[in-house]
Amino acid sequence: MLKLFVILVLLFSAVICKSSEPGYPVCCDSTIDLSLQGLIQDHVDRLMDLRHPDWGWANTPEAVLGIQLGDMQAFFGLNKTIATMEAEMKAEIYTASVGKLGYYAMAVQSVCEDPREFGGINIIARILTNLKTQFGETTRTQPKDGWYSYGLGIQALCVSNQHVPISTTLRIINGQSSDGSYGTVHSVDETGQMLLAAICARKQVKNNFFLKRWLTLAINKASTFLLTDINPDNTGNIWIGNKYSTPAALLGLQKAGVTFGMCNVIAHDLANGLEATEPEGAISERLPAMSGKSVLVLGSDDWTCVVPDPIPAGYVPSYTPDATSECYNVSASGHISVKLSVQDSIGANVSGPYDSTQQVNNVENGNTLLQVMTQAQCEGIFQFETTPSSFGEYVVTVNGVTANDTIHQYWALINANTLQYLSVGVSQYVPGDGENILFQLSVW
Template sequence: MVYLPLIVAFSLVAFGYSQDVELQQTATTNYAYKDTTEAMRSTTENQKYETSIQKALAWLVTQRESNWGWRNDTSKVLTALQLTPQEESAALLPTHLEMQLSFKQMEVEIVVLLWRSAFSRHHEVPITPPKLSQYCLALNALCYDPRQFHGHDLIGTLQHHEAVHDLEFAYATLAACSARAHVRKKQIRRLLDIANTAKDHNIDTVAMTILALRCIVKDHRHRNLQHSLRRPSINLARQQQTDGGFGNLYNTALTLQALQDMNEINNHWNKSAAKNYIESRQDPDGAFTDPNLTAEVILALSERGLGSIRNLDCGKFDDYENHVDIDGLTKSFSSHGNDSEIRNVTITYTLWVGSNITENSTISITAPRNTSFYNIMQMAMDLDPRFSFEASEWPNGHYVHTLAGYKEEPMGYHYWLLYRLPEIPDPMAPPANQLVAPVGVDDLLIEEGDHYLFWYKKL
């Protein structure tokens, strides 16, 4: 039973991928892929494209392999392609069908890594935090909710294992925020600590921290943190070197994304010089060393970088018609599309302790519709220490074993049971066992008027 969700997920992706073999043949025939690629390569060599972005895009498309991916860089490249404004290089962007095939390739990559985890000895997810963050950001950019990836909450997994290194932590927090997942107060405090000691950190760490904080302040609940961005942003801007760069291509591209549209610090750095530094290091064929770095540079020069993902309106791509709705997933993601009150829902969450209910606590929480109940539990824990919990992570999600200081005792047959109810639970009329939630905390998605009960009782 533990591996069932992964088996189903792998089967679904494999089925979808097998269908795409025919699509691939059609794409190769209808779009004359080989001829187009050769034409792009020839044109790039002759430097007929006008801008650095166009040259980089043309080169990037030529690096696509026969499986429609870019080896280890598929997620980063797809993010850059999806965020590139159509008016910049409409003729160079992959077609709708080609983007679908590339998305399927990335989807297979993620499922295979999760599959390996399911059969590893210690159930460890063999995806490093930066790589998982990269996948989550790519899924977000493509309007696919990473919290609902074939029964897996990839954001929950990312947040459960808080990264030790500050750069990886900031990257993971940016991915979670971009997915509109709950960012806990202690995570925000850690970002603020990094920002307030910016001089003690590397440029890439500070830039990624600013990106994460800028994402967080877009949430109306954290707009009061806007002022905390000014000092670290100025400190970062002042690290610009005489050649216009920030030490290397990656740092400069990341800094451009972090300081984008921050007009109040324009006196502290030269944005044009930073762009010139990047463009002067472009290879004759249009590349910036490799696909990963080239994609990062495209995000920086196009001014629609990682910081813009949270703002995507996944229900409308009218201005970017080449930007693909993956198999209708844009529509399913749109319920997470903004922070407006219309799309928020209010639920109650109750804890009972003991078969005779000696302790009873209830909290009301407002959050975006379809938020996972695991994220609701995190929010409740931040608001009220009585809702503190501990959970183990398994390949098919989190298993909550401790709540309010009470840990399950299998030897005494004491367990926590989760119920999803149509009304607030009444101790005088306890719910029947048929109302126990049919899925785990990661797969349980909230709706308006839901009432949830975790009851510690003897079976």
């Protein structure tokens, strides 16, 4: 049944690509939708609003890549950002995940600087060293930093013309699940990223018949997996996985040479999907898909940089993420109540009973989950710690229990009424009256 659906989607694609309807560069080379440039500009504007006072972002290299691939002309204040990025890279060069190192290397390349000699550091050499540690001596089936990060590390090597080690190429082939996916919790995101990595790695093994063939099989299986995960959300928009996994999936399918009928519809929904509360990471990742440029273009000889537009008069980067511990700016005079439940024993039943449940009263309607948690903390009935990321605040500790990332633990956010995982994090999620949010210590 699924195969039939994929075949139908592929057949339908030919029709759409030949039609004269304006389309999107990520789908095929038809006439470009006239509103696209303006929509790209809106996304860049939002990123500029989210820029921190030091001219960086929560994830500076991810944002740099997003704008450089989306519309490099629009990147005002680039030199100030490069200086901040260099300082941030130096501070975390020995602790960053392989994906973050990959972001740094590709962002440096995207601004036409050398990732082998950036601020005196060879980022490519660090990625090679880090990749070796990903599977350790254990029988790990997933890389230490996850497949998404692993894929970014491989892409960074590949686009800087660094040979991808054979052991890594074999992981691309052997790490794939039988349905063509990679990873568990966010398999569409991870498969999209690994698909790009596999495509890049295949270019390097031109003369090795077997590796080339196995990588082609992996690419086809990953593409099929992504095509079988096309579905509408509750607002009628159509995504591959969800809104946030769609960019990497679209770019992966484009580079795999797969044209499919729904592509322009999905690209249209994505380009028109900017929401006021959307986090930096979502925009940084969406921009390349909007312009149809994956990071793989950085490896081509044609990649050149332009002098960006000047800094607009009066622009001051000033975004500071939500403070989570300050009680004075928490209002407790609203009219709804929200429950916060905690399940801190791994493997426990998700439908309850829970280790604790607290009701937070007088919550302002429209407050984010993070604000509700802060209110509860200030009232002394809940305790938590977070760390900032490009998707907002990431919950690391609940009621004194810290998820151990090195053994792949995390605090999952679940709607205890519907048992659905929240599709966004605590900074973006707005709970409704009577909702019960479950924080469940889980393993990925």
